[in-house]
Amino acid sequence: MSSIRTDLSALDTNIYLLATRRVAGFESTSKLLSRINELRVVLPTQVLSEINNEALPFEQRTIFAHFKRAKDFIQGIGETKRDLIAHYKARGAKKGDAVICAQLHAAGVKWFVSENRHFLTEISDLPFTVLTAAEALSLLEE
Amino acid sequence: MPAVEDKVSITLDLPKSVVDGVRRYADRARHSVEAEAEQMLRHAITVRDELPDLMEQAQREYDEYRSRTGKSRPTGDELIEQLRRVREQVADELYPD
Numbered sequence: 001m002s003s004i005r006t007d008l009s010a011l012d013t014n015i016y017l018l019a020t021r022r023v024a025g026f027e028s029t030s031k032l033l034s035r036i037n038e039l040r041v042v043l044p045t046q047v048l049s050e051i052n053n054e055a056l057p058f059e060q061r062t063i064f065a066h067f068k069r070a071k072d073f074i075q076g077i078g079e080t081k082r083d084l085i086a087h088y089k090a091r092g093a094k095k096g097d098a099v100i101c102a103q104l105h106a107a108g109v110k111w112f113v114s115e116n117r118h119f120l121t122e123i124s125d126l127p128f129t130v131l132t133a134a135e136a137l138s139l140l141e142e
Numbered sequence: 143m144p145a146v147e148d149k150v151s152i153t154l155d156l157p158k159s160v161v162d163g164v165r166r167y168a169d170r171a172r173h174s175v176e177a178e179a180e181q182m183l184r185h186a187i188t189v190r191d192e193l194p195d196l197m198e199q200a201q202r203e204y205d206e207y208r209s210r211t212g213k214s215r216p217t218g219d220e221l222i223e224q225l226r227r228v229r230e231q232v233a234d235e236l237y238p239d
Contacts, residue, residue: 013229014222020200023218049232050225056207058200065196068189085237096229099237116222 004111004139010042010104012114013050015133020059026115028133033066038140040072044103045080076103092122104128
């Protein structure tokens, strides 16, 4: 049976930054990060690059310290397949979303947690479920 | 930390996958399973102890950054929108057409 506790999950860059900056209205992101030890986390190369671009040095250290607490932690490596990127672009994803989709697909991720409400809403049969931090917390309570 | 610490014995029921993981790292490092498990627990405790401090430092760093650059604190929606733009920029750099 599919479960967020046993399947591979990935968290979007916005989860890490909203949690680290403790942004009002997004408290569920820091609650989820505090429970990262219950998740098997994949870090896609695209998310890592965005963290490196956007997070300040101590924010990066904090985020990396969270990775060390994950039940499993798998860092995406290797070249992202261009044909997978093209596949998702052809189905209507913007290039950045197509890249991350290709990386999640290749890594076998089943749950992608993001606060971006517009993430790939145009594609109905993704190989993973997109959910908010609050929804991920609900699944952890089940 | 004292050079020699008192040792306390405990018995744990752990999933086989966890024990296999400890054993794998122990084999790799040529440690006993007990020594590897102790090292892993020490590491986990260090990470947990450091995390609240890191969170505080990250908050201070972000506040200082905003005050230095004169930037206001973005709302969550603004930050999400900013990260959507960053996603496209990073993808263009890493995967040029």
